[in-house]
Amino acid sequence: MRHDYGYFEEEHLAAVGDIGLWQRIAGYVRPYWRGVALAILLSLVITAASLMIPYLVGVGVDRYIVNQDLQLEDRLAGLARIAWPFAGLICLGFLANLLQVILLEWCGQNIMHQLRQGLFSHLLDLHLAFFHKNPVGKLVTRVTNDIQNMYEMFTSVIVTLFNDLISLVGILVVLYWMNWRLALLITLLIPVIVVSTTWFSRMIRDAFRAIRTSLAWLNGFIQEAISGIAIIQLFLREKDTAEKFVALNRGYYLASLRQIRIFGIFMPLLEVLSTVALAMIIWYGGGEIIRGRMSLGELVAFLSYIRLFFQPLREFSQKYSIVQSAMASAERIFQLLDTRTVLPVAAVPLRPASSVGAxxxxxxxxxxxxxxxxxxxxxxxxxxxxxxxxxxxxxxxxxxxxxxxxxxxxxxxxxxxxxxxxxxxxxxxxxxxxxxxxxxxxxxxxxxxxxxxxxxxxxxxxxxxxxxxxxxxxxxxxxxxxxxxxxxxxxxxxxxxxxxxxxxxxxxxxxxxxxxxxxxxxxxxxxxxxxxxxxxxxxxxxxxxxxxxxxxxxxxxxxxxxxxxxxxxxxxxxxxxxxxxxxxxxxxxxxxxxxxxxxxxxxxxxxxxxx
Ligand SMILES: Nc1ncnc2c1ncn2[C@@H]1O[C@H](COP(=O)(O)OP(=O)(O)OP(=O)(O)O)[C@@H](O)[C@H]1O
Ligand SMILES: [Mg+2]
Known part of the structure; x- marks a missing residue:
């Protein structure tokens, strides 16, 4: 229920797919678009570098390690030569990563700084009646925690999510190019991954909502107890208050445990899937080598790509929960920013030159x-x-x-x-x-x-x-x-x-x-x-x-x-x-x-x- 003076609810959780919300967030990012664009470009560099490495390994295996046609010295020298581009790619990846982190931190800090400033000045202008309705604790959370949540999303999710997406697509392309039959086999696993990830995201969203709700209760209770400590002690309510706290604290504990349990199921599940993928590759790829349709180097490269392929998927779920909480925070922040002084001001407010005070x-x-x-x-x-x-x-x-x-x-x-x-x-x-x-x-x-x-x-x-x-x-x-x-x-x-x-x-x-x-x-x-x-x-x-x-x-x-x-x-x-x-x-x-x-x-x- 919305009250006249701008009361808002804590328990509501925003949808990650809320386009309007994303557009508003984009409004804050826009002044820093150059930085963000550069960070995305760097993503391409980072992804390209990491995709090149397994390929080089494959080349090394085929040309020099298992190649019996060359002299022993030539094979060793060739292997050493490959080490140079290999090291170069690692350095490039490292530098691009470093630059990207610095850029993102800089943009993130600036955006949050603006947002915090705007939110605080907005609070100062709000109508007094608003503060009668909204507890101080909630408002403080808005200005501190919620902004921190959004900051986390800016710096550690948005651009890296882009990294992940590019590298997933890149890996699939490379796999098909190397051996389409084996790649097709891997592709069959993708629906399983998508389904389980979606299922997981939904579970984690519910768990998250429960955590937030119980945390809000807990914080509110602590806040009230501490500000009313004199009354609590005066009326010997310590034991009673402590008992009430036990229940709230336990609620929060159980909600957190549930989240951990969900992660506990999902992470090993991904592990199992990636092991299944490895087994399939070794089994099928081994046959392909024996049939002479694939080289050992290609198989080695394939195995490395699979590792690269599963890594972003594993992180995706964690990032999803960061985005989830950031979106909820964003929604609450915007709701607060949209709360206007409810009492209307005249179009041309009068300021009489003097007043007699009647x-x-x-x-x-x-x-x-x-x-x-x-x-x-x-x-x-x-x-x-x-x-x-x-x-x-x-x-x-x-x-x-x-x-x-x-x-x-x-x-x-x-x-x-x-x-x-x-x-x-x-x-x-x-x-x-x-x-x-x-x-x-x-x-x-x-x-x-x-x-x-x-x-x-x-x-x-x-x-x-x-x-x-x-x-x-x-x-x-x-x-x-x-x-x-x-x-x-x-x-x-x-x-x-x-x-x-x-x-x-x-x-x-x-x-x-x-x-x-x-x-x-x-x-x-x-x-x-x-x-x-x-x-x-x-x-x-x-x-x-x-x-x-x-x-x-x-x-x-x-x-x-x-x-x-x-x-x-x-x-x-x-x-x-x-x-x-x-x-x-x-x-x-x-x-x-x-x-x-x-x-x-x-x-x-x-x-x-x-x-
Ligand atoms: N911010 C508020 N929101 C909702 N109800 C309120 C609010 N402030 C006061 N009331 C209610 O309005 C009524 C009148 O309150 P008011 O504060 O004007 O009384 P008062 O005459 O000043 O009393 P006191 O002598 O105790 O200060 C009371 O019933 C009170 O519960
Ligand atoms: Mg009074």
């Missing part, structure tokens, strides 16, 4: 799944500069309102507008510049403190200093070993939840957007940090339209207007004073919090948002 929801109905709406007939008008607080039970749709305002999703019905312009007519980049978002989960980039605040903006030291001051970060920055140049994030300085939120506020201050959104920005911090955040908030909220989804009484109390949401609708609206006087849901929530456990370190259970 916004409006008019009769908006929206559901992540269109059949079960999260917001129903939601109407809200916020003036420029107003501070709006939203409270409501968990799951009542508060964050959804924000998602819609950021245009991460489009509403099913109704209109959302900023400064009177429908979001769908605005340039999404412009829209996001107008809105600063502080969420509970603040992403800290593995970069310096300075870059984590500026995120690419240019700013004078004074302005930055002022922002750090306003965001209540100066004390913290002073404590850092290298001040603003201290590395944060992975491998660097770790930040507490409260510090992260201050950094997020500093980011908003640096960007100075017209609209500020705080989604539960002040939970989970101690009272001192909370006080800091309150002060930083004061600076941040000033002169801006703000939407605050907070558990904190003080932040909510200061708001110009408070909305109380329940099940996707606004059920109460007013200032703190009027709502308290009304003795409705809001009053009830406040009572709960005041009479409840604590108020300053409000845990989830005592907060209005979770009541």
């Amino acid at each position: 916004f409006e929801f008019r009769q908006v109905t929206f559901g992540y799944d269109p059949d079960s709406p999260v917001l129903r007939d939601f109407t809200l008008k916020v003036r420029a500069g107003e501070t709006l607080a939203i409270v409501g039970a968990t799951g009542s749709g508060k964050t959804t309102v924000i998602n819609l305002l950021e245009r991460f999703y489009d509403p099913g019905q109704g209109v959302i507008s900023v400064d009177g312009v429908d979001l769908r007519q605005l340039d999404p980049a412009w829209l996001r510049q107008q809105i600063g978002l502080v969420m509970q989960d603040v992403y800290i980039a593995p970069d310096t403190m300075r870059e984590n605040i500026l995120l690419g903006l240019e700013m004078s030291e004074e302005d930055l200093g002022r922002i750090i001051e306003q965001a209540q970060l100066s004390d913290f920055v002073r404590q850092l070993p290298d001040g603003l140049a201290t590395m944060l994030g992975e491998g660097g300085q770790d930040l507490s939840a409260g510090q992260r939120q201050l950094v997020a506020l500093a980011r908003v201050l640096a960007r100075d957007p017209q609209i500020l959104i705080l989604d539960e920005a002040t939970s989970n911090v101690d009272s001192e940090t909370e006080a800091r955040i309150e002060r930083a908030l004061e600076a941040t909220l000033a002169r801006r339209t703000s939407v605050v989804i907070a558990h904190r009484l003080s932040t909510i109390r200061r708001a110009d207007r408070i909305l109380v949401m329940a099940r996707g609708r606004i059920v109460e609206e007013g200032t703190h004073a009027t709502l308290m006087a009304g003795r409705g849901i809001y009053w009830h929530l406040q009572e709960l919090q005041n009479n409840g456990l604590h108020s300053s370190r409000a845990p989830e259970s005592a907060s209005p948002a979770a009541a």
Whole structure:
């Protein structure tokens, strides 16, 4: 099933005969066609050289080894003379091979480099909703493993497959030319080989699909277990998790074993066939020699050709499985590349010169799944500069309102507008510049403190200093070993939840957007940090339209207007004073919090948002 936001399945396996897919792959190879063409030419050289060698051996046997007409010295000298072209052919084959490998590696690396670059930039542009639907692990696999699979196919299969084909045809031609009766005998074996190879390919394809599926399950499970390790340990789920893993791991093991078993049958089968071919040649060829219709040298050459003939067949099956997995990878890569930002952008997106920061929801109905709406007939008008607080039970749709305002999703019905312009007519980049978002989960980039605040903006030291001051970060920055140049994030300085939120506020201050959104920005911090955040908030909220989804009484109390949401609708609206006087849901929530456990370190259970 395909979802609206571009979800794709892991288990699907592409057909090797998919012409459309090959055409697309060819599109990536085209810029390097000279290299590939040269590699193919080299294939001809390599094949010719390897086909000449058995012929030379045959000549050596007939003219000098078994030829009783010549003097002994002449025979030895002749044999030595043949060694020269023999060595020459080996050198030629070696050099051509070397050059071909270098060429193919070069082309392959270049193609993969382009593909990886394209895929990654494409991912960066994708709509956020896409990432809600597609787990990180799968996407990482796309950019790394799948590209590696395709690389393997480029370098070790495509051109060598051409090598193999040429040499198979070449060998048959030479065999018929040497002795058509014996060649005909060998030809009889070809249908057997073709049938068994086809059978094998089909078996291996199924085995492959099973391996991929179980590997995807396994990877997904590991990924989830490791990212949720704290929960697993906290709730003593280690044993349970390990047991689940045993089953998945065993599935993968069995699938791999099956593949090995299939190879295990096929490889010896080919061995048997080639031995049968040898026996037939020796038996029939021996008779031909006795009858005087064939020389011993020809028979020797024939035997070498048969060896050359079976070698590509044996490798063919391995190469087939490489192509198989590369095609599946290619299909997934292209599917990802074809996933477009689903939200349509207007033909001429508007970028108003300035914004006052007023916004409006008019009769908006929206559901992540269109059949079960999260917001129903939601109407809200916020003036420029107003501070709006939203409270409501968990799951009542508060964050959804924000998602819609950021245009991460489009509403099913109704209109959302900023400064009177429908979001769908605005340039999404412009829209996001107008809105600063502080969420509970603040992403800290593995970069310096300075870059984590500026995120690419240019700013004078004074302005930055002022922002750090306003965001209540100066004390913290002073404590850092290298001040603003201290590395944060992975491998660097770790930040507490409260510090992260201050950094997020500093980011908003640096960007100075017209609209500020705080989604539960002040939970989970101690009272001192909370006080800091309150002060930083004061600076941040000033002169801006703000939407605050907070558990904190003080932040909510200061708001110009408070909305109380329940099940996707606004059920109460007013200032703190009027709502308290009304003795409705809001009053009830406040009572709960005041009479409840604590108020300053409000845990989830005592907060209005979770009541
Ligand atoms: N990305 C998503 N995909 C599908 N359903 C979602 C998604 N995000 C939220 N929902 C659903 O939409 C409903 C409203 O969620 P929302 O996040 O808006 O609640 P909230 O009021 O912010 O709650 P909380 O106080 O817990 O943050 C919930 O039923 C939730 O399950
Ligand atoms: Mg929420």
